[in-house]
Amino acid sequence: MTMRFTPALFFVAMVALGGVAYAHHGSASYRQEPTTLKGVVTRVNWGNPHTLLFFDYKDAKGEVQHWVAEANAASTISTTGWTKTAIKDGDTVTVVFYAAKNGQTVGRVGKVVLADGREFGDGSLIGDRPSVCDDEFTTGGNEAAACRPGGRITNNDQQR
Amino acid sequence: MRTHLTRAHSSFGGIATVVLLLASAPHAAFAQNAERDKPSGPAPVHDLWGMWAGPNEGLLSNRVPMMTPAGRAKLDANIPDPFSASSNDPWKTCDPFGMPRGVNNQYGLFGFAQMPGRIIILNAFNRTWREVWMDGRKVPQNIGHEGGPSAMYNGYSVGHWEGDNTLVVETVGMDERTWMDRRGYPHSVDAKVTERYTRIDFDHVSMTETVDDPAYYTQNPFLFAKQDYRLVANQVNLNAPIPFTSDRLCIPSQASDYLKLIGVPADIDSATGQKK
Numbered sequence: 142m143t144m145r146f147t148p149a150l151f152f153v154a155m156v157a158l159g160g161v162a163y164a165h166h167g168s169a170s171y172r173q174e175p176t177t178l179k180g181v182v183t184r185v186n187w188g189n190p191h192t193l194l195f196f197d198y199k200d201a202k203g204e205v206q207h208w209v210a211e212a213n214a215a216s217t218i219s220t221t222g223w224t225k226t227a228i229k230d231g232d233t234v235t236v237v238f239y240a241a242k243n244g245q246t247v248g249r250v251g252k253v254v255l256a257d258g259r260e261f262g263d264g265s266l267i268g269d270r271p272s273v274c275d276d277e278f279t280t281g282g283n284e285a286a287a288c289r290p291g292g293r294i295t296n297n298d299q300q301r
Numbered sequence: 302m303r304t305h306l307t308r309a310h311s312s313f314g315g316i317a318t319v320v321l322l323l324a325s326a327p328h329a330a331f332a333q334n335a336e337r338d339k340p341s342g343p344a345p346v347h348d349l350w351g352m353w354a355g356p357n358e359g360l361l362s363n364r365v366p367m368m369t370p371a372g373r374a375k376l377d378a379n380i381p382d383p384f385s386a387s388s389n390d391p392w393k394t395c396d397p398f399g400m401p402r403g404v405n406n407q408y409g410l411f412g413f414a415q416m417p418g419r420i421i422i423l424n425a426f427n428r429t430w431r432e433v434w435m436d437g438r439k440v441p442q443n444i445g446h447e448g449g450p451s452a453m454y455n456g457y458s459v460g461h462w463e464g465d466n467t468l469v470v471e472t473v474g475m476d477e478r479t480w481m482d483r484r485g486y487p488h489s490v491d492a493k494v495t496e497r498y499t500r501i502d503f504d505h506v507s508m509t510e511t512v513d514d515p516a517y518y519t520q521n522p523f524l525f526a527k528q529d530y531r532l533v534a535n536q537v538n539l540n541a542p543i544p545f546t547s548d549r550l551c552i553p554s555q556a557s558d559y560l561k562l563i564g565v566p567a568d569i570d571s572a573t574g575q576k577k
Contacts, residue, residue, distance in 0.1 A: 170567040186562075188555040190384065193562055211563045216547040241567040248567075278360035278527070 171239035171249045180208065182232045187225040189214050194250060196234060210238045212250040213263050223261035228253065344500040346465040349413040349420070353506055355530035359405030361482050362525050365518070372487060372517025379485030385569040386560055391480060393560070395551035399454030399479035400472050401494040401510055403431070405526035406483045410533070410546070413468075413498075420460060420468070426549045433460040433470050444474030445490035452476040452490050463497075470496040481512065481525065489516035504532045 180196035191211040198206045212218050215225070228234065233256045238248040252262045368376060383392035392398070398406055403424065410425035418436035423429075440457045443449030456475035463469050472494045481488050488494075492514035499507045507529050513522035563569075 170569045186555070186558060189550055189552055190556060190559055191563070193559070209562050209566070211559075214549065216549045219547055243568050245566040245568075247563055277363055279363055 170241055170243075172242055173239065175237050175251050176240045176248065177235060177237050178208065179233065179235045182228055182230055182234055183207070184230060185225075185228050187215055192218055192223075194228070194234075194236065194253065196236060206246050208236075208246045208248065210236060210248045210250045212253075212261075218261060218263060221262040222259070223253075227259075227261065228255065232256065342503040344466045344502050347462050348415070349468055349498060349500060349506065350415055352410060352412040352423075352425075352533040353530040354410050354533050355408075355528055357407055357409035358483075359408060359508075359510070359526040359528040361405060361484065362523070364523075365486060365525070366520035366523050367518070369515075369517055369519060372489075372514075375487035375517065376485060379480060379487060381483055381485040382569070383483075383556070384559070384564050386565050390483065390485070391478065392483065392551065393556060395553045395556055397427075397429075397454045397479070400431075400456045400458075400475045401481050401488065401492075401512065401525070402479055402483070403429070403455065404496055404508065404510055405481075405528070407549070408528070410549070411530075422470075425546055427551055428549075431455045431458060433458045433468075435460050440471075440473050445477075450474070454479055456494070466500040468496075468498040470498070472496070486525075487517060488512065488514050491516055493522075495522070504534075506530045506532070 178196075178198045180198035182194065182196050184193075184195040186193035186195075191213060192215050194210045194212060196208050196210070198208055200206060212223070235254040237251040237254075239251060240246075240248040250263050252260055254260050379390075380388045381390055382388045383390045392406075397403075404411075407426040408424060412423040412425075414421040414423060418434065420433045420435055422431050422433060424431075438459060440459055441450045444457065445452035452474045454476045456472040458470055458472040460468055460470040473492070475488060475490070475492060475494070477488065477490050479488070480486065492512060495511045495513070497509045497511070501507055508527060509524060510526040511522045512518070512525045515521050
């Protein structure tokens with residue numbers, strides 16, 4: 142499997158995304174370094190809980206890899222201009238994403254760049270903010286995996 | 302009997318009208334009251350009308366009291382994270398959040414529709430609503446037990462104003478199948494939940510959610526969740542590219558596809574510590 146990591150790209154992606162990609166569901170499954178692949182879209186599952194972008198990438202040996210990358214919920218990515226019909230089967234896209242740590246060809250979308258230059262991001266809702274996990278309160282999402290087992294601390298735990 | 306039916310029918314018509322007003326013609330609905338469109342100012346008296354926005358997730362207490370053995374057993378059986386294959390979170394199959402979870406999970410855009418004798422709380426997530434009776438009626442007794450009425454996902458809610466700016470909503474009779482939050486805290490059918498919505502000024506509401514459930518928790522009542530919200534000035538989704546509220550729906554077939562296509566291949570279970 143060929144992946145290209147460049148420090149410059151990483152920096153650009155981090156600035157562009159403002160860390161949003163790390164604040165959502167399931168982030169713990171994915172690498173923190175973005176991967177960029179240019180491929181051809183084979184399907185888009187527009188919806189919830191997350192929109193799925195299917196694309197084929199041909200590696201240096203000419204072998205085709207079938208990728209599935211999850212973006213945020215449809216209502217959330219809509220805020221970046223992404224609509225149900227904006228990306229069609231057969232479109233060539235450049236996908237900046239965070240690949241699964243386990244080596245499967247799945248990942249988490251950072252942004253998608255179309256051939257005409259339009260970009261769609263993962264989006265974030267106004268009012269959303271990164272998870273908190275302080276002494277008093279937590280947002281409780283699985284993105285707060287670092288808080289576990291404090292994801293649900295009770296005084297029963299403290300007594301152990 | 303006829304009177305009862307007529308009244309019930311009429312009440313539903315009233316709710317439907319308000320829902321339609323809020324959903325389809327927000328500008329028209331609120332243009333009549335210029336006071337509402339002011340960017341800031343003092344909180345109006347006994348008035349929470351309109352849509353409110355904030356973080357999708359409430360802030361959940363890390364200081365949940367010690368649980369009873371029965372409560373602890375329920376907590377241990379609840380495996381959170383709707384994005385992982387091993388979870389039994391009702392969210393995974395788009396089952397209703399119900400109460401008390403409904404106001405601390407995916408509660409980032411909601412509204413109050415006030416009408417004589419009741420307040421309707423509308424949630425943009427799954428486009429659901431619940432009613433809070435303000436006419437002084439009492440909640441039924443013995444809910445969920447032999448001889449009493451059945452528990453319901455959203456329970457039975459009554460409310461009252463405390464001072465000029467705090468709406469207090471008390472809910473009992475919540476179906477035990479609902480979780481208290483996305484972490485999987487359980488509640489018994491005898492739990493009582495109190496929401497307090499304090500309108501701090503024209504644009505801001507602060508919500509707290511307090512739980513009283515001696516069957517499952519040893520110190521009662523206790524603060525369980527809180528969050529702050531801002532009035533949506535133009536009564537539409539704050540960041541919508543077009544001025545209509547977008548769908549925020551849990552759709553069972555899509556949730557199932559998600560697990561099959563992403564959740565299992567990415568092994569979210571292992572990453573989040575669900576699976577060793």
